[in-house]
Amino acid sequence: MTADRLLTGALTAPVDRADLPPRPARVLATELLGWLIVSLLTWLFLGAIALGLSFVPPQPLWALIPAGIATVITLGLLWSAVRPNPAYRARLVRLGRFASANAMTFTERPETPHTGPGLLFGQGVRPATRDVVRMSEPREIELGQHHFSYGRSTAESSDWAYATTPLSGPQLPHLVLRARGKWTDFTLPGSTDQSLGTPELEGPGAEAFVVQAPIGRTATVRSLLDATLFRPDVLARLTERPVHVEVVEGRLYLYRHESLVTEDPDTWRWILALVDDVAAVLEDPAG
DSSP states (O other): OOGGGOOOHHHHSOOOGGGOOOOOHHHHHHHHHHHHHHHHHHHHHHHHHHHHHTTSSSHHHHHHHHHHHHHHHHHHHHHHHHOOOHHHHHHHHHHHHHHHHTTEEEESSOSSOOOOSSTTTTOSEEEEEEEEEEEOSSSOEEEEEEEEESOTTOOOEEEEEEEEEEOOSSOOOOEEEEEOSGGGGSOOOOOOOTTEEOOOOOSHHHHHEEEEEETTOHHHHHHHHHHTTTSHHHHHHHHHTTOEEEEETTEEEEEESSOSSOSOHHHHHHHHHHHHHHHHHHHOTTO
């Protein structure tokens, strides 16, 4: 389904409460486990405080304060884990209907995370991919949201939307284009490819992106970018709604911190057209 022929009515159509799907048992079990762990830690911490306060006159009353706080926190966490959240479930219905109407598939939480060669994937711990939409015609495209934590002992994590498609034609060098600008307050994770350097480039493209490319291939990369991604018409598209770009192992990846799998019809038309047009330029640099 091409971007100009998308059927987007399902994205904004009302959803009857009777059509809302039940929460998957796997998701509910995961959230309840998280509730149990946090609740236990809360009771251990506040229980220790209550025990200490039990020796301060008037003993029983002081101890009730942290116990009451722990109870309120526990009940709040439990409600957040099991609440119906109809707005979220209605979103799932709309996305599923939109995908079906356009010969796509929508998977809320795939069994396994995306494992492609892009710099977002294969990093960190506890990777998870969600809200995955796939289409096979007229071009194979996948969109989704990928999340991972940087370490088991830190709360720092990374969460990015991606769109990817395979590239035909000649094998291209590994390229990473990091968009500049205020909108990029969220830092795209670094690539693990040690062969990448930062070539010295000039012009509007170099002002819009920080380019990483194989060390020692500056001339080749400059010629390739001038013929493809830094062409004025293509560059204008890439900076209209700025995206980070990666070309790696025969695939194109576009990254953006804001969700791409959304209920906004304009976002769908924009991203599908952008993926198709950028891929076409890379597949035929001389075109």
